[in-house]
Amino acid sequence: MARIIVVTSGKGGVGKTTTAAALAMGLAERGLRSVVIDFDVGLRNLDLIMGCERRVVYDFVNVIQGEAKLNQALIKDKRNDNLFILPASQTRDKEALSKAGVGAVLDALSEEFEYIVCDSPAGIEVGATMAMYYADDAFVVTNPEVSSVRDSDRMIGILSSKSRRAEQGLEPIREFLLLTRYAPERVKRGEMLSVEDVQDILSLDLIGVIPESQAVLNASNSGIPVIMDTRSSAGQAYSDVVARYLGEPIPHRFLDVHKKGLFGRLFGG
Amino acid sequence: MTITGLHNNTARPSGAELKAGTFTLPTLCLSGLDPDAIDGLLQERVAKAPHFFRNTPVVLDLTRANDHDQDSGLAIAVGAIRGYGLVPIGVRGGSHAQREQARLMELAVFPRSRTDKGSTARRPASRSAALTRVIESPVRSGQRVYAKGGDLVLLAPVSSGAEVVADGHVHAYAPIRGRVLAGVVGDPSACIFCKDLNAELVSIAGRYKVNEDLQPGYTGRLVSVSLQGEALIFKKL
Numbered sequence: 342m343a344r345i346i347v348v349t350s351g352k353g354g355v356g357k358t359t360t361a362a363a364l365a366m367g368l369a370e371r372g373l374r375s376v377v378i379d380f381d382v383g384l385r386n387l388d389l390i391m392g393c394e395r396r397v398v399y400d401f402v403n404v405i406q407g408e409a410k411l412n413q414a415l416i417k418d419k420r421n422d423n424l425f426i427l428p429a430s431q432t433r434d435k436e437a438l439s440k441a442g443v444g445a446v447l448d449a450l451s452e453e454f455e456y457i458v459c460d461s462p463a464g465i466e467v468g469a470t471m472a473m474y475y476a477d478d479a480f481v482v483t484n485p486e487v488s489s490v491r492d493s494d495r496m497i498g499i500l501s502s503k504s505r506r507a508e509q510g511l512e513p514i515r516e517f518l519l520l521t522r523y524a525p526e527r528v529k530r531g532e533m534l535s536v537e538d539v540q541d542i543l544s545l546d547l548i549g550v551i552p553e554s555q556a557v558l559n560a561s562n563s564g565i566p567v568i569m570d571t572r573s574s575a576g577q578a579y580s581d582v583v584a585r586y587l588g589e590p591i592p593h594r595f596l597d598v599h600k601k602g603l604f605g606r607l608f609g610g
Numbered sequence: 611m612t613i614t615g616l617h618n619n620t621a622r623p624s625g626a627e628l629k630a631g632t633f634t635l636p637t638l639c640l641s642g643l644d645p646d647a648i649d650g651l652l653q654e655r656v657a658k659a660p661h662f663f664r665n666t667p668v669v670l671d672l673t674r675a676n677d678h679d680q681d682s683g684l685a686i687a688v689g690a691i692r693g694y695g696l697v698p699i700g701v702r703g704g705s706h707a708q709r710e711q712a713r714l715m716e717l718a719v720f721p722r723s724r725t726d727k728g729s730t731a732r733r734p735a736s737r738s739a740a741l742t743r744v745i746e747s748p749v750r751s752g753q754r755v756y757a758k759g760g761d762l763v764l765l766a767p768v769s770s771g772a773e774v775v776a777d778g779h780v781h782a783y784a785p786i787r788g789r790v791l792a793g794v795v796g797d798p799s800a801c802i803f804c805k806d807l808n809a810e811l812v813s814i815a816g817r818y819k820v821n822e823d824l825q826p827g828y829t830g831r832l833v834s835v836s837l838q839g840e841a842l843i844f845k846k847l
Contacts, residue, residue: 494752498750
């Protein structure tokens with residue numbers, strides 16, 4: 342049985358797709374057979390972030406509606422044999438996702454893969470609720486600002502009441518807080534909520550803090566999951582997150598203001 | 611009490627459709643069928659909330675009514691209850707004769723409730739604990755928790771955008787950042803006790819203050835809120 346992970350947030354633009362791509366690639370790099378599914382039907386983006394946008398033939402909705410077989414829609418990652426992508430349809434809308442249809446696809450994937458990463462759309466409508474319904478684990482992606490924190494809080498409430506695990510009275514979804522776009526110097530100036538503030542409001546286990554980094558945008562533009570940019574702070578932070586998720590006790594990094602050296606100050610490093 | 615209807619998936623005619631519906635109905639527990647006693651029971655209550663009782667369906671619980679009432683007893687009692695605007699739709703319990711009368715009056719006859727097993731003397735002891743609601747996990751934005759008929763005990767934070775409501779007191783052992791309402795059915799003696807009160811709105815029996823009107827100095831510490839006259843009184847504990 343595969344473990345089903347949902348990457349969710351409520352608010353848009355906080356880094357869900359970046360996280361889903363990094364997480365799936367990170368698990369695959371460790372030899373774990375993984376698939377990442379784009380639930381953002383109508384606004385698909387995952388294929389761009391994964392760099393496979395020119396290889397999409399069939400998609401998730403085609404499979405749900407029986408127009409294509411699962412194997413026809415799955416795209417194998419060119420860089421890693423353990424990683425597959427199931428893209429979303431750009432021409433349909435989210436009503437095309439049905440609970441039974443999504444369940445059947447996840448069941449079929451469960452037989453082949455060890456981890457299924459579901460990239461949730463923003464909002465709390467049908468796309469987002471479908472993405473989280475069957476989840477075992479949830480990564481709640483949050484930016485350190487109040488509106489994102491509140492939306493995450495709302496999402497956590499939905500996870501604990503409207504998921505399959507909640508409805509069937511099973512062990513609840515494991516929820517992890519992932520703070521993204523964290524800028525320690527802005528926290529220090531009081532322009533941004535600190536890790537402690539966010540944890541205090543959400544009372545949730547912190548799985549990682551991804552620092553604000555130019556590398557994320559560069560990675561998105563070039564279709565390479567940022568976790569593969571091992572020199573960047575964001576890439577390293579995502580590697581830490583994957584390790585922590587798999588149970589390795591790794592201390593948090595990139596929380597403090599980085600002191601710039603002489604060269605850094607001269608060249609704006 | 612709750613009634614659950616039947617559900618029929620196959621029948622889809624244009625004229626009528628049988629659908630499931632669940633209704634919560636008030637139950638009127640009668641200790642006798644004497645119309646004067648019923649007047650005494652209803653007069654005061656209906657005067658307090660006339661709108662609530664107007665056209666309200668009600669189930670008559672005859673479990674505790676005397677068995678040896680006359681044959682016409684139920685008809686007179688139903689007439690008296692209708693006089694207050696209530697609409698009796700059925701009976702529960704009662705003697706065989708009373709149930710037969712109910713059938714003649716075209717009232718529904720509900721089965722005896724399973725919780726009523728005679729020993730009414732034991733009920734009050736377990737009642738207060740049963741009505742207190744204890745919440746151990748955070749109340750998230752968009753969620754609403756209601757302790758009906760009793761107190762609410764909160765052991766985890768209440769997020770902004772969430773709402774915690776009780777008919778009785780609210781005791782919070784974690785921060786409240788959402789809305790907190792005590793004594794919502796109009797009990798002015800209800801209080802709020804909170805470890806860290808930074809609520810969006812605080813209300814007791816309908817009197818309220820929004821966050822902006824809360825005096826600084828009461829957040830982040832143990833506080834009680836009570837109602838004196840029309841004013842909410844905040845006290846540091």
